[in-house]
Amino acid sequence: MSRGSLTRRVFRVELGKAFRNPFFLLSVLIGTVLVAVNATNLIRIYYQEGGTYARNVSIATFADQLDGYLKYPVLPAATVYNQWIGGDYSGEAAGSIFFTILPLLVILPYGHSVSEEMRSGYLKTIIPRCGRRRYFLAKAGAMFLSGGTAVLLPMILSLLICFMAFPAVKVDMIYDMYGALHHSNMASVLFNQHPLLYTLMYLGIDFVFSGLFACMAFSASFFWKQRVAPMIVPYLFLLGMESFRSVTMFFTSSEISILIMLKAGVTPLSTKADILLLWLALCLLLTAPIIYWKGRKYEIF
Amino acid sequence: MRFFNILRYDLRMGFLRRPLRWIATAALFSLLAGNFCLIAFSAYYQEFDYNPAGLLQLGTLPISIGDEILIELGSVLPPSIQEDQAFSFPTIWLFTHLLVCFFTLGYMNEDLTRGGVQVLIRTRRKSTWWLAKCAWNILVVTLYYGLGEALLWILGRAVGFSGDFTLNPFLFQTLTNRAYVPTGAGEWDFFVAFLVMPCLTGIAINLMQMTLTLFVKPMVAFIAVAIYLSAAVFYPHPLLLANYAMPVRSAAAGIYAFWPSTGILLCAAFSLASVAVGAVYLRKMDILPASS
Numbered sequence: 001m002s003r004g005s006l007t008r009r010v011f012r013v014e015l016g017k018a019f020r021n022p023f024f025l026l027s028v029l030i031g032t033v034l035v036a037v038n039a040t041n042l043i044r045i046y047y048q049e050g051g052t053y054a055r056n057v058s059i060a061t062f063a064d065q066l067d068g069y070l071k072y073p074v075l076p077a078a079t080v081y082n083q084w085i086g087g088d089y090s091g092e093a094a095g096s097i098f099f100t101i102l103p104l105l106v107i108l109p110y111g112h113s114v115s116e117e118m119r120s121g122y123l124k125t126i127i128p129r130c131g132r133r134r135y136f137l138a139k140a141g142a143m144f145l146s147g148g149t150a151v152l153l154p155m156i157l158s159l160l161i162c163f164m165a166f167p168a169v170k171v172d173m174i175y176d177m178y179g180a181l182h183h184s185n186m187a188s189v190l191f192n193q194h195p196l197l198y199t200l201m202y203l204g205i206d207f208v209f210s211g212l213f214a215c216m217a218f219s220a221s222f223f224w225k226q227r228v229a230p231m232i233v234p235y236l237f238l239l240g241m242e243s244f245r246s247v248t249m250f251f252t253s254s255e256i257s258i259l260i261m262l263k264a265g266v267t268p269l270s271t272k273a274d275i276l277l278l279w280l281a282l283c284l285l286l287t288a289p290i291i292y293w294k295g296r297k298y299e300i301f
Numbered sequence: 302m303r304f305f306n307i308l309r310y311d312l313r314m315g316f317l318r319r320p321l322r323w324i325a326t327a328a329l330f331s332l333l334a335g336n337f338c339l340i341a342f343s344a345y346y347q348e349f350d351y352n353p354a355g356l357l358q359l360g361t362l363p364i365s366i367g368d369e370i371l372i373e374l375g376s377v378l379p380p381s382i383q384e385d386q387a388f389s390f391p392t393i394w395l396f397t398h399l400l401v402c403f404f405t406l407g408y409m410n411e412d413l414t415r416g417g418v419q420v421l422i423r424t425r426r427k428s429t430w431w432l433a434k435c436a437w438n439i440l441v442v443t444l445y446y447g448l449g450e451a452l453l454w455i456l457g458r459a460v461g462f463s464g465d466f467t468l469n470p471f472l473f474q475t476l477t478n479r480a481y482v483p484t485g486a487g488e489w490d491f492f493v494a495f496l497v498m499p500c501l502t503g504i505a506i507n508l509m510q511m512t513l514t515l516f517v518k519p520m521v522a523f524i525a526v527a528i529y530l531s532a533a534v535f536y537p538h539p540l541l542l543a544n545y546a547m548p549v550r551s552a553a554a555g556i557y558a559f560w561p562s563t564g565i566l567l568c569a570a571f572s573l574a575s576v577a578v579g580a581v582y583l584r585k586m587d588i589l590p591a592s593s
Contacts, residue, residue: 026521030528050527091380091388093535100390101533104524227521228407237402238395240329243393250343255396257392268389 010130014142017113023143024068024109024146031105037094038085039161044079045090046166049117081195082167086202087265089179098137098154100257103235104211107295108146111231118221125299135294140215140287147214148207184253184270191264194289199224202228202264205276209262212283219290222298236297245269258283307424307433314417315408315437316444323448329400330449333373333393333562334456342370344475362460367466369457370450370495371554372476377546378556379537380549395530398503398546401445402526409434410514418588427583435508435576442507446500466491468554477549479556486553493561494551502546505568506530508575515582542567 018024031217081087087097098105115121170192171180181188191198216234224230242257253259255269257277341364342349342356349355374397380388411417412434428521460462467490473481486494506526513522533543537557538549544550545564551558 005314023518023521030524093380093532095529096388096390096535097531100392100395101524101527104520104527108520108524112518157425226407226411228413230521232403232406232523233519236400239392239396243396246393247332247339250339255451 005085006130007134010143011138014138015145018110018142018146019149021109023112023136024150026063027105027108027150030101030108030155031098031151032157032238034098035085035154035158035161038088038098039158039165041092041094042083042088042090042162042231043079043165046083062279064241077172078166079171079195080159080162080166081191081199082265083166084157086157086206086263087179087199088112088263089266098242099263102151102259102262103213103238104148104231106214107217107231107234109146109150109214111147111214112227113143114218114221115225115227115230119227123298127220127298128301132295135297136291140218140291143214143218144211148211152203152207155206159199160204168196179266181266185267186209186273186282192292198283199264202262205264208280209258209283212280212287215287215291216283218289219294222290222294223239304429304433304436307420307430310420311408311412311433311437312440314412316441321366321405323398326400326445326448327452330452331456333397334369334453334460335458337339337369337373337457338460338496340475341368341472349569355459358472362466362469363463364469364472364527365463365465366454366457367491367495368469368472369453369462371468371548373453374495374499374570375476375549375554376534378477378479381533388493391534394547395527397449398499398506398530398543399527401442402504402507402510402523404445404520405438405441405511406514406523409438409511413588421588427586427588428580431580431583434511435579438507438511441505442503443500445517446496446503450500455534459520466495477556479544484553484555490561494553495498498551498561498564499546500547501565501568503541503570504543505575506570512575512579512582515579515586515592539563539567542571 051203082089082145085095117126123135150206155286173180173192181191182262183189185191187198187201190201212227213234216237218228220230220233224233238259245255245260249269254272254275255267256275259275260267261271261276318447334532338356338503341359341362345355345359345362348362349358370419374394375390377389421430454464468481468483470481473479488545494533506529510522510526513525517525517537529541531542533547537544537559539559544559545568547559547560548554550559552558553561
């Protein structure tokens, strides 16, 4: 068997294990439930606030509320791009919880696999057959893809629901309190001129970072031998960094928390491309070299 | 084996042999104390004529330990009643509570599947083993909050803040965007609401998490706890126990009426229910893995 086909086979096996396990489904399910709650709340608010008629009549039915919306449409205030879970500016509960537990959702599908396989002795049988480099590379790739997909699927679902419920128009700068992105934010021109491109760009950013967060569990597995610690430590690290922003707020007006920067919408502080790139570098530094060096020297016996 | 022998074993294996965790706790609460100094200084920047050297004179301000705990561990009001200002998720509050959940997450489960099974067999009674694990859990959580709160108190006193719970109206307004109206609550009421309730709530939540790990993987239990804690930030409902761990929502602070007496009752009920469910489940549980 050629080396290329063996690499492909190992990768395919790892992909199958990553995507066909109940934890991947559970992760997507948790994300989907949060997206559903988020969309329901925002759609309800949208139609209720559509007209003063619906708000003032306490016994208004949904049809009345819809009527109110049709009479008094507030098109510029709510668009797909500031209502989907990534762009929501209102701080709705389910949406906020989704981004708060995002690193846990990406680690849940496959984060446990490395430490479990190290403990179970599975590596003693697989590594002599395919080699360390091939195995760890396939494992990292599968983790990256499963983590990214676990978050991407609910976010795409949210976007699709919003496309059905809200007008896909640009956010009006005159109604800037309703989620218009100001010039100090990264890619604000793109958001104001081509919001769909901006949204797709953010889906890509979220996918990449989610994948990297999942790989952090992989690198943590080399340092923590317990079953749980490698999965939780990366999350606590990211949450701790977010807590740290209450200190950095005194020195800079830029957002430093990656968990907040993953939101495409308005953030408390301005998002900057250079800080996002620094985070990308940090995440890469915490994953690729560690997996490479530790994996290369990993003793199976 | 007697109950205290198992508890001693648990304390050694799940507490004394993991000093890094306690160093992390001390570092976290020291950082919080430092963070509070920065927040207080920025709030009173004008008083110091915009001179950074004023940071050294923080002790002259009418600030108490109560303010320190309210700002750092007080959490925030739910977004539903602060529509007039941007909502900021209380990450520091969530982090401090999730950290202890992480400390207690894996130990029981690992002890049930690895060498600890030998201890369980020698105990002869599963209920004794389970009660020792619950006692260990309560001790770790109490020590975590005790160490953290003691550090905040010591470092606050070292800076020169008063050691009581007299709230500073200016800092209170900075946090809540509402005027502080004294509720007539005494020092004891503040002590219970600000220091005891977070610990009691932590005990109840950690016992729930430990019981949950009997049914699902620890990671899933941790996610459930994270969602449970986060939901309390948005919904001020008594059954979301974490509301009692938010000093800003306590009856003593005067905006919300989360009374400690109700909180203590609910925490006790949740804790007892967790212990009972765990004991009943463990009695019927096969401790040997399915493969053997």
